[in-house]
Amino acid sequence: MKTAVVLYTSDLRVHDHPPLRAALAACDRVVPLFVRDRAVERAGFAVPNRLAFLADCLADLDASLRGRGGRLVLRSGEVVDEVCAVVREAGAGEVHLAAGVSGYAQARERRLREALRSQGCALHAHDAVVTAVAPGALLPGGRGSDHFAVFTPYLRRWSALPPRPVAGAPRAVRVPEDIGSEEPPRRSRVTGTSPGLAPGGEGEARRLLTRWLRSGIARYEDAHDDLAADATSRLSPHLHFGTLSPVEAAERARTAGGPGAEAFVRQLCWRDFHHQVLAARPAAAARDYRARHDRWRTGRAAEEEVLAWKEGRTGYPVVDAAMRQLRHEGWMHNRGRLLAASFLAKTLYADWRTGARHFLDLLVDGDLANNQLNWQWMAGTGTDTRPNRVLNPVRQGLRYDPDGRYVHRWVPELAGLAAPRVHEPWRLPAAERARYDYPAPVVDLSEAQARFQEARRHP
DNA sequence: TTTCGTTTCGT
DNA sequence: CGAAACGAA
Numbered sequence: 472m473k474t475a476v477v478l479y480t481s482d483l484r485v486h487d488h489p490p491l492r493a494a495l496a497a498c499d500r501v502v503p504l505f506v507r508d509r510a511v512e513r514a515g516f517a518v519p520n521r522l523a524f525l526a527d528c529l530a531d532l533d534a535s536l537r538g539r540g541g542r543l544v545l546r547s548g549e550v551v552d553e554v555c556a557v558v559r560e561a562g563a564g565e566v567h568l569a570a571g572v573s574g575y576a577q578a579r580e581r582r583l584r585e586a587l588r589s590q591g592c593a594l595h596a597h598d599a600v601v602t603a604v605a606p607g608a609l610l611p612g613g614r615g616s617d618h619f620a621v622f623t624p625y626l627r628r629w630s631a632l633p634p635r636p637v638a639g640a641p642r643a644v645r646v647p648e649d650i651g652s653e654e655p656p657r658r659s660r661v662t663g664t665s666p667g668l669a670p671g672g673e674g675e676a677r678r679l680l681t682r683w684l685r686s687g688i689a690r691y692e693d694a695h696d697d698l699a700a701d702a703t704s705r706l707s708p709h710l711h712f713g714t715l716s717p718v719e720a721a722e723r724a725r726t727a728g729g730p731g732a733e734a735f736v737r738q739l740c741w742r743d744f745h746h747q748v749l750a751a752r753p754a755a756a757a758r759d760y761r762a763r764h765d766r767w768r769t770g771r772a773a774e775e776e777v778l779a780w781k782e783g784r785t786g787y788p789v790v791d792a793a794m795r796q797l798r799h800e801g802w803m804h805n806r807g808r809l810l811a812a813s814f815l816a817k818t819l820y821a822d823w824r825t826g827a828r829h830f831l832d833l834l835v836d837g838d839l840a841n842n843q844l845n846w847q848w849m850a851g852t853g854t855d856t857r858p859n860r861v862l863n864p865v866r867q868g869l870r871y872d873p874d875g876r877y878v879h880r881w882v883p884e885l886a887g888l889a890a891p892r893v894h895e896p897w898r899l900p901a902a903e904r905a906r907y908d909y910p911a912p913v914v915d916l917s918e919a920q921a922r923f924q925e926a927r928r929h930p
Numbered sequence: 931t932t933t934c935g936t937t938t939c940g941t
Numbered sequence: 942c943g944a945a946a947c948g949a950a
Contacts, residue, residue, distance in 0.1 A: 612946065622941070
């Protein structure tokens with residue numbers, strides 16, 4: 472009787488799950504294991520929004536496994552210790568998991584492999600579980616480089632790759648009976664979550680994907696940047712927790728076809744792109760990918776401005792709308808992320824890490840690779856070789872929220888003010904402006920622009 | 931085969 | 942500015 476452990480991390484599903492399939496193919500019994508990792512808590516990544524979403528995911532995964540005759544085993548502690556303990560209890564000869572990209576995930580895999588070897592247990596890390604294409608599977612032509620630094624050539628190669636076949640969910644999962652498990656966490660017990668937080672779980676992910684492909688994706692190409700249209704897939708939390716397989720999402724989108732599908736698959740490729748950058752440069756999670764020698768503003772004034780940004784009261788309506796959506800939903804429209812990030816890093820000229828951290832504190836899809844590298848892209852320290860792009864929040868508002876509906880939704884103080892004026896309320900005559908209980912701009916745009924250009928001129 | 935210079939282009 | 946591709950050497 473052979474037994475395997477499947478360590479779940481960011482892959483909380485039963486469909487299209489190579490580690491689970493491999494374990495079932497090789498062994499009679501499998502222990503599906505999730506460890507609430509103390510190291511994740513120590514790093515401050517176990518935030519309410521994601522803990523609540525995670526609770527849904529674990530409950531759903533447990534239910535799916537029970538429907539197949541198994542169950543999910545839940546532990547908490549140091550991940551290596553807990554896996555080793557379960558391996559011992561189950562007499563397992565192999566452990567399967569999805570390969571991860573972050574420095575932490577890479578170290579975890581290394582430490583796990585070492586610890587298990589001394590117990591005579593093998594570790595199998597599976598590619599193309601967290602991403603559609605494994606980091607390092609595609610490399611640029613010229614020698615020396617271990618990753619792509621430009622998206623377009625990466626997309627070309629990524630698109631030409633034959634996709635890994637999508638694996639179905641297993642019919643049966645036989646789990647040894649004497650392996651103890653903790654109670655799964657309850658979503659309702661998590662405090663401090665965003666009121667409009669989306670539900671988690673693989674079932675929800677699959678319903679969302681089906682609905683998206685049937686009725687949402689068709690207008691994605693035209694409307695994905697329209698803040699009020701809210702025409703994005705909202706699949707990001709499911710991709711982050713792995714309740715949805717990126718391989719399956721891409722495959723089913725390609726089958727659905729059309730320009731919307733192509734634009735959506737392109738976003739899945741962006742996700743892989745950022746993962747392969749982080750896998751090759753794990754330090755980029757906390758340090759400039761390209762040093763631009765920025766002297767980010769510090770001190771009292773800057774801190775106050777950053778606080779106004781976090782609280783959605785910068786006086787720039789579309790920025791504030793985006794920041795309030797983040798607080799309320801634990802999610803933000805992608806266009807909102809871009810303009811909010813540009814505002815912090817370029818207009819306020821505050822350290823991108825401060826903004827990235829705030830996003831990770833609230834985003835239900837808060838993903839190290841996507842979040843940190845998109846922030847770096849916007850801050851001009853990322854892979855982009857043209858570091859001086861600044862998004863003007865007024866122009867962004869006029870362009871991506873032309874009728875002001877997004878601002879009206881999230882900044883109700885301005886609900887009575889029509890576009891285009893809603894994007895620059897400070898230009899209202901003083902008497903009229905006083906009717907709206909809305910702050911004046913924290914900084915002047917042209918002053919901010921000059922300050923930024925000046926700082927970049929003198930490294 | 932490998933290295934180097936040139937051209938193109940970048941969410 | 943600098944990555945990537947490509948063709949010349």
